Amino acid sequence: MKFDSVIIGGGLSGMVAGITLQKAGQNTAIISTGQNALHFFSGSFESLKEPGQRILDLFAEAGVRLHYSPGLWLTPLGTFKESALSLEDIDLFPERKFARKVLIVNFLGYHDFFSSFLAEGLEKQGMSCRVRFLNLPELEKLEQSPSEMRSVQIARTMDRLWEKVVQEVRVLLKDEDAVVLPQVFGLQDTSVPGRIRQGIPARVIFAGTLPPSVPGIRTQILLKQRYQLLGGTYMMGDEVVRAHVHDGVVHSVATKNLDSHYLEAANFILSTGGYFSKGLISNPFQVYEPVFGLDVEYKEDRNQWYNPAFKEDQPYMHFGVKADENLRALQDGKPLQNLYVAGSVLGDTRPEFGTAAGQAIRTALHAADQILKK
Amino acid sequence: MKLQEYTESHHNFEECMKCTVCTAYCPVLQANPLYPGPKQAGPDGERLRLKDPYFFNQALKYCLNCKRCEVACPSGVNVADLIQSARIKYDHTPPKLRDRILASTDFMGKLARPFAPVVNGVTGLGVTKTVLDVTMKIDRHRTFPKYSGTSFEFWLKRRKKEQAAFPEQVAYFHGCYVNYNYPQLGKDLVKVLNALGVGVQLLDKEKCCGIALITNGMSAEARKHAIHNVAQLRQAVLDKGLKVVTTSSTCALTMRDEYPNLLGVDNADVRESLLLATRFIFEKLEKGATLKFKAGYHKKIAYHTPCHLEKMGWAIFSEKLLRMIPGVEFILLDSNCCGISGTYGFKKENYEVSQAIGEPLFAQIRSVNPDVVACDCETCKWQIEMSTGYTVMNPISILAEAIE
Numbered sequence: 001m002k003f004d005s006v007i008i009g010g011g012l013s014g015m016v017a018g019i020t021l022q023k024a025g026q027n028t029a030i031i032s033t034g035q036n037a038l039h040f041f042s043g044s045f046e047s048l049k050e051p052g053q054r055i056l057d058l059f060a061e062a063g064v065r066l067h068y069s070p071g072l073w074l075t076p077l078g079t080f081k082e083s084a085l086s087l088e089d090i091d092l093f094p095e096r097k098f099a100r101k102v103l104i105v106n107f108l109g110y111h112d113f114f115s116s117f118l119a120e121g122l123e124k125q126g127m128s129c130r131v132r133f134l135n136l137p138e139l140e141k142l143e144q145s146p147s148e149m150r151s152v153q154i155a156r157t158m159d160r161l162w163e164k165v166v167q168e169v170r171v172l173l174k175d176e177d178a179v180v181l182p183q184v185f186g187l188q189d190t191s192v193p194g195r196i197r198q199g200i201p202a203r204v205i206f207a208g209t210l211p212p213s214v215p216g217i218r219t220q221i222l223l224k225q226r227y228q229l230l231g232g233t234y235m236m237g238d239e240v241v242r243a244h245v246h247d248g249v250v251h252s253v254a255t256k257n258l259d260s261h262y263l264e265a266a267n268f269i270l271s272t273g274g275y276f277s278k279g280l281i282s283n284p285f286q287v288y289e290p291v292f293g294l295d296v297e298y299k300e301d302r303n304q305w306y307n308p309a310f311k312e313d314q315p316y317m318h319f320g321v322k323a324d325e326n327l328r329a330l331q332d333g334k335p336l337q338n339l340y341v342a343g344s345v346l347g348d349t350r351p352e353f354g355t356a357a358g359q360a361i362r363t364a365l366h367a368a369d370q371i372l373k374k
Numbered sequence: 375m376k377l378q379e380y381t382e383s384h385h386n387f388e389e390c391m392k393c394t395v396c397t398a399y400c401p402v403l404q405a406n407p408l409y410p411g412p413k414q415a416g417p418d419g420e421r422l423r424l425k426d427p428y429f430f431n432q433a434l435k436y437c438l439n440c441k442r443c444e445v446a447c448p449s450g451v452n453v454a455d456l457i458q459s460a461r462i463k464y465d466h467t468p469p470k471l472r473d474r475i476l477a478s479t480d481f482m483g484k485l486a487r488p489f490a491p492v493v494n495g496v497t498g499l500g501v502t503k504t505v506l507d508v509t510m511k512i513d514r515h516r517t518f519p520k521y522s523g524t525s526f527e528f529w530l531k532r533r534k535k536e537q538a539a540f541p542e543q544v545a546y547f548h549g550c551y552v553n554y555n556y557p558q559l560g561k562d563l564v565k566v567l568n569a570l571g572v573g574v575q576l577l578d579k580e581k582c583c584g585i586a587l588i589t590n591g592m593s594a595e596a597r598k599h600a601i602h603n604v605a606q607l608r609q610a611v612l613d614k615g616l617k618v619v620t621t622s623s624t625c626a627l628t629m630r631d632e633y634p635n636l637l638g639v640d641n642a643d644v645r646e647s648l649l650l651a652t653r654f655i656f657e658k659l660e661k662g663a664t665l666k667f668k669a670g671y672h673k674k675i676a677y678h679t680p681c682h683l684e685k686m687g688w689a690i691f692s693e694k695l696l697r698m699i700p701g702v703e704f705i706l707l708d709s710n711c712c713g714i715s716g717t718y719g720f721k722k723e724n725y726e727v728s729q730a731i732g733e734p735l736f737a738q739i740r741s742v743n744p745d746v747v748a749c750d751c752e753t754c755k756w757q758i759e760m761s762t763g764y765t766v767m768n769p770i771s772i773l774a775e776a777i778e
Contacts, residue, residue, distance in 0.1 A: 001660070001690070029690075034448035035395045144407040148414070152398040212398045228706055236709070237445030238687045257687030259646050261657065276391070277448055 002264045003029045003233070005371055006253060008240050008291060009271035009279065011036030012357060013343030015223040016364035017269050019058060022230035024372050029233040029263060031240055031255060037273060037344070041216030042208055043090035043183065044073040044083040045361065047354030055085070055361055062226035063190065064219050072096060074180075076114055076208035078121015085358070087215050089186060089193035091205050096125045099178030099203060105169055106182060108135040109143045112151060112210035113182040122180075132172050136164065155187035155214045162192050166199035178203040183214050190218065240291050249337045250292075267371045270294075270321070270329060271343040271364065279345035280319065287319050292339065295322040295330040297349050320347020326370050327363060340367035383420055385456045389449050390417035396443035396453055401711040402436055405730035409436040412443035415460075416453040423460060430464035436727075437461075438715040439589055440681035455635050462593045462636065469591045472510040476717040477590035480582040483521065483554030490521040513725040517760060519555040519752075526557035530564070530576055537564070540573030544654065545610040545618045547603075549625040550582050551752040559621055562774035563651055569777055570655065570663050575616070577606045583628040586717050588636060600639040603629060607644040618644075619651040621770050623683040623750040624716070626650050630686070650683075650750065652769055653691040659698070666778045671701040675772065676744035678735065678758065679709045680751035692750055692769040699776045705742050710735045714757035729761065736762045748772055 005021050007014045010032025021028045045066075048055070059066050070084040071092035080096050091098075102122055106115045119129035138161055142149045158165070162185055169179055183206045186192040197204045206215075228234055235255070242254040244262070252262035272279030272291065281290050282305075287298040298319035299305060305316045321329060321341050327350075328335035342363040348355060353362040396412040397403060403411045410419070415434050422429035434457055443453040475482065486493040496502050497518040507514035526548050530537070537543075544567060552560040564574045581603055584596035607629070610616045620626045630648055633639040641648075659665065675696055679689040689709075697704050713732030718724050739747060739762050747758055747766045755766040767775075 001656075001694070033450065035399070035446045036448065039393070039395050039398070039448075141407045145410055145414075148397060148403060148407075148411045150394060150397055153403065156404060210394075212394055217398060225708070233690055233693075235687055235690065237685065239450070255687070261653070276393075 001029070001261065003027050004265060005267045005269065006031065006263050006265040007269045007271060008253065009033075009036075009269075009273055009277070009343065009345070010224075010234060010236065011271065011273055011277070011343065011360070012038055012041075012219075012223075013271040013360035013364040014269070015227055016058065016361050017271065017342055017368045018227045018232050018234075019062065019223065019230060020365060020368040021371065022227060022232045024368075026371075027231065029235060029265075030227065031235045031238050031253075031263070033239040033272075033277070034237060036220065036277065038216040038220040039212045041213045041219065041357065042073065042075070043087045043213070043215040044081075044092070045085040045357040046081065046083050047356060047358030048085045048361075050084075054365070063222045067092075074118075074205060074207055076118070076210075078114075078118040078124075087219065089183075089206050089215060097127060098205070099127055099176070101176040102127050102129045102178045102180055103169075103173055103176040103202070104129055104131045104180045105172065106131065106133050107139055107154065108133040109139070110149055110154065110182070113207070118180060118207060127178075130174075130176065134165065134168050136161065136168075138164075150212070151182070151184050151209045151214050152187065152212050152217065154182075155184040158185050159187060159189045159192060162196055163199070166196055169200050173200070173202060176202055178205060180205045180207050182207060182209045184209065185214070187214050187218055190222075243292050245292065245331075245336065248331075248334060250339050253291075267338045267340070267374070269340045269342055269364075269367050269371075270345060271341075271360075272345050274344040274347065275316075279343075280321070280347070282316070287316070289321050289345065292329065292331060292336070294341075295333065296320065297322050297347070318348040320349040321345050322349065327367050328370075340370055342367045383424060383456075385420065385452050385459060387417035387420040387451065387456055390451045391449050393448065395446050395448060399442045399446040401440060401442065401713065401731040402438055402727065405727045406436055408433055410434075412437075412453045412457065416443065416456040417451055420456050420460065423464065427464050430460060432465070434461050435465070438681075438711065438718055438731075440711050440715060441685040442681060442711065445685055452635065458588065458636050461591065462588075465591060467591065472512060472721070473590040473717070474592070475510075476512070476720055477586040477592055479550040479586055480554075483550050486521040487523065487525055487554055490523040494520045507722060511722040512720055513722045515725060515760070516720050517756070519551070519756060521554055522557050524557065526553045526560040527576060529557055529561065530574065533564075537568075537573040537575065540568065540571055542572045543575055543614075543616055544572050545575050545577050545614075545616045547577060547580055547583075547618055547620045547625060547629070547648070549620060549622045552621060556752070559768050559771055562768070562771040563619075563621055565774045566655060566665070566770060566777065567651075569665055570658050572658070575610075577610055577618070580606055583625040584637075585624055585628040585632065588628075588632060589716060589718065593637065597637045597639060600629075600633045600637045604633065604639055604641050604644065607641070607648060611644045611647040616647075617654060618648045619654045620648070621651050621750070621768055622752060623650060623680045623686065623688075624753070627682040627686055650686075650688050650691065652695050652750065653688055655773070656691040656695055659695075665773070667700050667776050668778055671699065671776050672703075673701065673772070674703040674705070674745045675748050676705045676707050676739055676742045676746075677769075678707050678712065678739075678747055678749040678754060678766075680749055680754045681711050681715070683750055684709050689750075692748070695773060696748060696769055699773070702776075705744065707735065707738055707742070710738075712754045712757045714753045716753050719753075719757060728757075732757060732761055739764055746772070
C-alpha cells in the first residue's frame, strides 16, 4: 500500500504529525504497537514556555481544549511541578498555596487515588485538609472485583453519575474554599468536568490517579478520531518489523500483521517513544533503536547510565536517537534523506524543543513541516 | 525435569509491565463485574496458575476472545492467548449439550440443509424460541441464521468447468456460514473474482475452522479440524501453488493464528498464503487489475471493524476497497466490539452483557444512519441487524453489487 507519509508510532507525537500532514492534504498511515504514553498522561504539557496558537488550534479542532497559564500543577502525590499548558480540566496555579482550606474527596474502595499523600502535601503548604470518602451504591458493582476498580471503570459510570457526586460533595462541603477530586470525569462526555465545577460552590481541582489516565485516554480518543476524520489510516496493534533502506532513502516498511504486504511512502516519521514503548531498547551492552538501527546518543560506560539516588536526574533519560538540525535521523553518522524523528525516542537530546509532552508536540510539528516544505 | 512442567509458559506473560492499559479496552469488563479482567485473567493469573492449577478461575469463561486487550497492549503480551490457553489447559468441565450444538456449526448445517424450509420455519417461531430459551438456555431474543436449501459447494461444483477456464485460480475457504446459511456471499465473491480474471476452486474438503469449538471447551475436536484443514491448505498452496481466500475474518484469524498459538498445530508453511478476500482483491488492483463500476451507484456505508479483523490489522483492505467505489460515502465507525462474539451472545446467561457491550456501536450506527453497514464478519452481521434494524453487508457483496 502506498502513502505520502508513514508514521511509525501512534502516540501524542505521531498523531500530531499525522493530523498536520492530513490537514495539509497528504495521505498518511500511522502504525501503532498497542496503546501509548497518553495513557499515563498527567494532563499537563510540562515544557512549553510559550503558548503557540498553532498548538492550541490543532487541539481545539480535535475537541481538546487547552489553556495556557504558566504556573504549577498538582502532582498525584501532593507536590508541585512547573508547567505552562494544560488540558482544560487540569489547573495551573500561580503559587503553591492555592486555597485556605481543602476538602479532598475519594470513592470508598478506590485505591488508585492517594488522598492522604495529597493532604500531607497540601498541609505542608499551609492549607488545612479534610479527607472524605463517597460511598456510591452504583460503584459497589465495580467493587465485586477489587482489582478492577480502576480510573477508567469509574469514569465510565461517572459520565452518568456526576450529578450525584456534585450533590454529595455539596453536602460534605463546610467552609472549604477548594475541593480536590480524582481525575475520573469526562471520559466520553467532555463537558462533565466543567459542569461539576459549576455545581460546586468552591474551586474544584481534579488531581491525578494511578494509570490509566482518564484525561489522557480522552485526549487519545479525540486525537485519533480527528486523524481518522481527516482520512488518515490508523493501524492499531501492528508493529514495524523491518525497514527497506537503500542509499540513504527509506523505501518501505514491513509490519507484523501485513507480512509481505509492504507499506511504501515518500517520507517516514519515527515516533516510537522511549524505553517503555520500545522505541529505545537497552541491554547490558548498549542502548539501541530497533526499527532502523539508528545512531543513538548514550554513554559507553554502563555505570554512567543511572544515578543510584533514585529520585535524582537519571542520565539514561537523556539518551536518544541522533538527528540533524531538520530532525532527519542519523544512521552511521549520515542523515537518512526521508526519515524524521519526533517525540521521546529523541530522549532529552534536543532541549531546544523542550521535554516530555511538549517535546512530543514540537518535534512532531517540526518534522511535519520539513516534509511539507519538500 | 518435573519442575519445568509447572514453571514453563508458552506465552510471554512475564513481559507484562502491569500498566493496566488492557483493562481500559476490555469490552466485557465494562458490562460484567464477574469477569476479573484481562490483566488479572491473563498475565497475573498465569503466574499463579503455573504454581498451582488451583488458581484457575472459572470466570475466565466470560472472556469473549475479542483480542482487544492484545491490540491495546503496549508490551506485546498475548493476553487473549494466555486466557484461552488457560481455559484449554485447566478447564475440564464437559461442555453442555447446548454448547455442543452451538459449536458444531458444520454438523448442524449438514443436518439442517435438506430440511431448510422446515427448519427455518420452526426456528423462527416464537414458541420454538421460548422452548429453546427454557430448555437449552439459548436466549429467546436471538434469531437463528436461516439455512439455505442448496449449499454453496453444490452451486460451485456445478460451475467447475466454467471456473477452471479462468487463467488465474484461487481456492476459497467458504466456511460454514456461506455453505449452509448464506451462499449468496460466496456467489458474490465468485462474481468479483471472475471480473478480475480469477477462477474460484473449492478446497478438496474443508471442515469448520473450529473457533466455536475452541470457545465452547471442545479443543480436542477443534484440533482435529485444524489438522485436517492445514492438510487441505497444504494441498492447495504447496501442491497446486494457489492462494486461499476466505470471506470471514474469524475463519481467517482462527486458521492463521489460533491454530499455532492455541491448538499447537503448525501452519508456518501455508499461513502467508491464507488471505481475506478483500486483501487478495486489493493486492490485485494495486498491481494494475481493474474493476468496472456501475454508473450512478450511490450508497452511504458505515464500516464496522470486527474484533478479529482489528486484531489481524487487515480492516484497511476492506476500507480502501469500499472507498474506491465511485458514489460511496464512507464512514469509519469507532472500533468497538458488537458484543456477540460468535456463540457467546446466543447463550441466555450472556444476553444482557452482550447487548450492553454492543450499545455504543449501535448508538453510533443509529446516529450515522447509513444505507448499509459493512462488515467482514457474519456473527457481527446477525448482532447488528437484530439490535439496530440496519442491513449489514460483507464488503465483497457491496463490491459485487457495485460492479457491472
